[in-house]
Amino acid sequence: MSTTLDVGRPARWAIVAAFALSLIGALASGTTVSAHTAFAGSTPADGATLDVPVSEIVVEFTNVAEPAGDGFVVLDPDGVIRNPTVTTDDDKVFRLAFDTPLTGGTVGVRWSVRAGDAHPIEGSFSFLVTAEAAAPATTPPVETEAVVTTPPVETEAVVTTPPVETEAVGTPDDAATDGDASAAETASPATVALDEFLRVDGATPGEGTARVGRVLSIAAAVLAIGGLAFAATTLRGSRREVTGYLTAIRIVGVVLVVGALVEYLGVARLLDETWSSAWSRSAGAATVLRALAGVAIAVGLTTTVAPRRRNRSLSAAAPSATLLGPDSTDDGDATVRRWSPDSTSWVAFVGVGLAVISFWFDGHTVTKGVRPLHALANSVHVVAGSVWVAGVVSMAVLLWMRHRAGRPSDTVGLVVRFSSIATASLGAVVVAGLVMAIAVLDSFGELTSTQWGQTLLLKTAAVGVAMTIGAYNHFRLRPALEADPADVHLLRTARSALTSEAIILGFVVIVTAWLVAAAS
Numbered sequence: 001m002s003t004t005l006d007v008g009r010p011a012r013w014a015i016v017a018a019f020a021l022s023l024i025g026a027l028a029s030g031t032t033v034s035a036h037t038a039f040a041g042s043t044p045a046d047g048a049t050l051d052v053p054v055s056e057i058v059v060e061f062t063n064v065a066e067p068a069g070d071g072f073v074v075l076d077p078d079g080v081i082r083n084p085t086v087t088t089d090d091d092k093v094f095r096l097a098f099d100t101p102l103t104g105g106t107v108g109v110r111w112s113v114r115a116g117d118a119h120p121i122e123g124s125f126s127f128l129v130t131a132e133a134a135a136p137a138t139t140p141p142v143e144t145e146a147v148v149t150t151p152p153v154e155t156e157a158v159v160t161t162p163p164v165e166t167e168a169v170g171t172p173d174d175a176a177t178d179g180d181a182s183a184a185e186t187a188s189p190a191t192v193a194l195d196e197f198l199r200v201d202g203a204t205p206g207e208g209t210a211r212v213g214r215v216l217s218i219a220a221a222v223l224a225i226g227g228l229a230f231a232a233t234t235l236r237g238s239r240r241e242v243t244g245y246l247t248a249i250r251i252v253g254v255v256l257v258v259g260a261l262v263e264y265l266g267v268a269r270l271l272d273e274t275w276s277s278a279w280s281r282s283a284g285a286a287t288v289l290r291a292l293a294g295v296a297i298a299v300g301l302t303t304t305v306a307p308r309r310r311n312r313s314l315s316a317a318a319p320s321a322t323l324l325g326p327d328s329t330d331d332g333d334a335t336v337r338r339w340s341p342d343s344t345s346w347v348a349f350v351g352v353g354l355a356v357i358s359f360w361f362d363g364h365t366v367t368k369g370v371r372p373l374h375a376l377a378n379s380v381h382v383v384a385g386s387v388w389v390a391g392v393v394s395m396a397v398l399l400w401m402r403h404r405a406g407r408p409s410d411t412v413g414l415v416v417r418f419s420s421i422a423t424a425s426l427g428a429v430v431v432a433g434l435v436m437a438i439a440v441l442d443s444f445g446e447l448t449s450t451q452w453g454q455t456l457l458l459k460t461a462a463v464g465v466a467m468t469i470g471a472y473n474h475f476r477l478r479p480a481l482e483a484d485p486a487d488v489h490l491l492r493t494a495r496s497a498l499t500s501e502a503i504i505l506g507f508v509v510i511v512t513a514w515l516v517a518a519a520s
Helices: 008-028 139-148 150-159 161-170 172-186 194-198 207-233 239-270 282-300 343-361 371-405 411-440 451-483 488-517
Strands: 039-043 054-061 065-075 085-088 093-102 105-115 120-129
Touching (some): 054 105, 065 093, 065 120, 093 105, 207 343, 207 371, 343 371, 371 411, 411 488, 451 488
Antiparallel strands (some): 039 054, 054 093, 085 093
8 A cells, every 4th residue: 555645746835935945045145244243333432422522532343353454544523534543452442542632523433344254344433522622732932932032023024124025026936936835835635525434335355256256165065075975875876877976076176176266366355465375364274275175076086986796775665676777787787886985085085174174264263262162063063064965965966867867766775874864964063053153142132133143043944944854854755765665756755855955955055155254
């Protein structure tokens, strides 16, 4: 008796819903996510009114930052731009000092800083000073001088009268020159309108390039790390199928190199560094490590498969002998093959290690929490998440390819082999994610009050949807497939469910790249 779960139509709707969620999320994340380093406040505050002269302005940020671009500039009430003396003790609180206090009108302040992970942020504020400039302190000496020098002034008037007349007649060009110099000395400096000064240009050179490269490199790193794990633990097929899968991972390694190099160019511009020196900064080092990882994976991964071995059952319901159809054999060899890493595969595994280590040098690992603990949690999160994402994507692709080729799909075998791995990966993702969130967030309210926190909630919601589909696959679909592995409706449902989960996880990877781009 068939145990078919008639969920084909709901599964198709799940694919549509997953695609819609991905599209909406991508559009929502299309703007720059605010960096976790943010403007915390100032003294005087924005919009404040003060009745005393201001000789110091304090600007505070939520995390470490360094001046970038113009740094800190001030527009005084006369419309003249002034460059204050800037000091800081902790790279969070900056003090702007002035030799001549600010008085008599509205003062504008514009700041531009770079966060710990090289992400640039800028802003402006203004306040009103009603205090007038103090009277000149030299008034009494002027009066004394007037009394003492009265006789000399009279003598000088008599003595110098003839030279003045001679100069006017004999040296007209010199007189004109002196007049021009005097006018230049007394000319007022150029002034700037307050509204124009406070207008902040949101464009940051290099940010778009870095973002595109980061999405490519992180997505490729996830697929390469998880793809190798899938090949070693779950993949079974013909020699051609296994070799083709390994070749695809090598191509992903090439994409990782390209994405990392594009990201490096963008990061160099963000850091205002030359291409030859950006690697010495933390964000630049991360991209270099990812590029080296891609080279190692593309060059070092061997595509050899295990020699012919006795076919053994992959599950009680799906013997491996049924895996290969007549069109999938190699020269009549119907043996099920698997990837067997050899002594030369260590280069590819070194590349995987470099890809994991690269995440120690960007994002919150650099700027938040205890760095060794955060780096460890980040590594667990990256590896476990990659195994989950790449495993789901690989299974969805394999099932569709085999379905279109009319070959047995081995759906039960794939699900059974991957099930325990996926369960362990999900547990590790949740635990490591919680540790990282606690280290990153200064307060629970930041989840809703900051754009970074809201994006994290969006990612968490998408992960929750994917986990729900995974739980359905594990607890409902797998038992039904084991009871009736040839049921057409169940096989169609499995393809639809895995495709939905793969689309959602693809969206999660994109959002993760955005969070890393804004993560300091």
